Amino acid sequence: MTGMGSPTRRNWKPRGLLLGLTLALLAGIAPITDATAKKRSNTPQSSAEEVSGPLTIVVSLRRQRLHIFDAKGLVSSAPISSGRAGYRTPKGIFTILQKRRRHYSNLYGGAPMPNMQRLTWSGIALHAGPLPGYPASHGCIRLPSSFSRYLFGLTNLGGRVIVTDEPVAPVRIAHPALLKPLPPGNPPATVQTASLVQTAGPGATPHSTDLLLGVTAANAAETLGSEKRTRASVAAARAQELIDLEATLTRCRNEEQEIGAELTSANLALRSAIEAVKTAEVELGNVHGLIDATASAKSKTADEMLAFMTKNAQVEGEEAIAKAMAEEDTLETKMLEQIATYELALSDEKSLRRLIGDRRLAAGQAKDHRDGILRRHIAARKAAVAASAALDKAKKADARRDKPISILLSRKASKMYVRQGYDDIFEAAIEFQHPDAPVGTHVFTALAYTEDGADLEWHAVTATTRSVSRKSSKTKGEVIQTANLPKQTPGNAIERVNIPQEIRDQLAEHLKPGSSIIITDEGRSYETGKYTDLIVEFR
Template identity: 30%
Template sequence: MMVRTVLPLLLISATVFTTPALSQDGTNLQIIVSKQDQKLVVYDGTKVVATSRVSTGKEGHSTPSGIFSIIQKAKYHESNLYSNAPMPWMQRITWSGVALHQSSSVPNRPASHGCVRLPDDFARTLYGMTALGAHVIITDAPVTPVVVNHPFLFTPRHDEPQLLSGAKLRGGDAVSATKPVEVAMIDVPAVPKAELPTPSNPAPLRILITYSDDQQIVRDAQVLLRELGFDTGSTDGQTGPLTREAIRGFKRWKSLNTKGPLITPEFLTALYASAGKPMPPRGHLYVRQNFKPLFDAPVAIAHPDQPLGTYFLDAVDVNHQTGATTWQAVTLDNASPHKPQSSVITIGTHDGSNPSTSETYGLNAVLDRITIEPDIRTRIESTMTTGTSLTITDQGIGKETDEGTDFITILPPKNRS
């Protein structure tokens, strides 16, 4: 493991280093930028290892808030958008042009065209501290990672040696109950915990849990409508003229309200009942690794008419020998407490329940609402490593999430009215 020594209280361009060494190789550092304070803080776990002033995007060129990771690094880069402006010590966080980079003008107020400007010396130092995949969280108000515990959170597992592998029970119907039953045992020497095999340091998993997107809901409805004899034209997930007429025709058949949003809980309940199929879970889990999709699966989210908010969780000190890990979390302050409304789709429960906000909102309450299948949990827990992250959000898979990225979650601009 590479260890970098950092001199205590070394002051460089309004930058303070506060710990003697980094415990990771740079992949698992967490960089948090507050646009309100115009300040960047680097965390190694919950420890602050560096801070600096910054300049984020000025009015009309605001730096987006959300969850990002470093997807490209270059000691020298020129802007493709702004007259080949130099961007030394560039660390890209979106392919559309947002990056952290050195600048000779960092006035500690919003001044850039959307990037995060860093003081000269600190930009170079930060470049040397990080690796591709390091997370960058940009918020309005400052936030701090906190350690969290919840039974939903993934814990590393290791398959113990099978002590009865190949064993054959002798007895049963062929042996009198009055005679002792012989059991063939395989002698397996005790293996110290420290010698048990572990995953060979694969890249950390990136996990996203969100609501199923509207396109998937429409696509599933189109399939069922066609099975029931209603012509939707295609199963492309789009609410074109034929799909709209098919839905209205089904509603008339079932005496449902044809006014208001096109797809409602009542419509979906009736549609799946008519097709003789159970309602699918409203949530979905996606997993990436090495900037590529790995697998995805449906998950159940209770009270799907209630928002989730946006949370980022990071696993530190993952130990497959002991089955222990520590999760730390950041709640993004400008995560919308209300899901965006659609004139086409409104999805929720229709069980007459009306849970309070305290029962459904906030990290612990949200984790209480999520259920995943045991085989999916096993797959994650068997391969998770230090730096595995979990994003929970209403925002779906962000449009910036693409080939060569981790999950990128961009939050809507904060309402300042």
């Protein structure tokens, strides 16, 4: 929940006393007077004062009235008209998700919804509209026109809105079990984030690590030296974290580029080696063709010589003998040339086979060299991607660092949920004392730092309690004696939640004015999603 702005404080009243009384009578309640405001708040407020701290808006469906509270108490109130039968306004813990001065319904024929402040993405909102004095809307909370303008200017996105049956009001609370922030402190010397990250180790989990930096609070304190962790020292560490991550990303990208250049050269060398093998293999193929052709020619010449010898075995006459001898010389020369060509081709084949073997070996070595560089390049690219993701995560965390956190402690789910700036940043299993006994629904809001800055001032609203039969209630086979059940008060609620010290230390960094803690019997509402805070609905 974000802190509210600081417009001039004034108690809103409808224009004209008669109109105010008429609206109040139609709503079936008495108008809130200055005396009522003083009764509801221990700190009376004048119209000249400014709104102090985060606002809490409480809507009472039974009384058909809205009240605005700040750190000092009641700011203002006005009548409303909530959802009629069949379109009941949901009860629960909401925040303002969207604000538009001019808005038109996309569910009900473009009906105007001036000064719209959205509570759910399913269609529930605060806006100006007719007030007949009873529930008449399609689920939204209608406000008087001038009050809707006043409220619109008073709130910020993330403002807390509690919708209940009966009117409720926040009360100041101080309890040792409430979460505490880090002390203010002074920033230490520059901290190297890399050493902090290394301290966490590869086995770090969300339960053992800091929400933003990735190290435990204990490890961070150890790395920071003997000085105690403070808001200032952690802020310095976070700033250094961004510097270190930027440097890491630059180094990773440079390394990726350098290895990429090596990879390009290695690929060229490998392609050249492969081409050399292919060239030699083509030459070997040509030699094989020559060997085959020469062998065939030799065989043919041998056949010709055999035929010649058979034909001229008994030749007579000088002229015939001379002619036969000339033909014999021609055949012998032809045969000798073919034999020489064949033997040379065989020699070439042998040489080419050795050459191909050598070139294949060289190509294999080039491939191994290229593959080694490729593995380095892949690792460098992964490192660059991881560094980029880490930097992006750190930047997002840094952007939301000044925003308060919302903590939901659910008895139903036995879980703690933490959101900051609509992002889930932490989740852990927790235990409740008397887990079968209802705890109610209570909203604690951090109003401001104490005077010394070492703690927070809180107020709490009990939004609803669960009734239990006076006799007994059987849950999971056990009988709960109602006489022994703890009362459903904010103090008892915070006492019943067992939050490990390690988690308290982790959350301490992010606690600030505007942060809230919701302790409830209910689970997280299905309305909780992207671009919402933690939403709880109850019966």
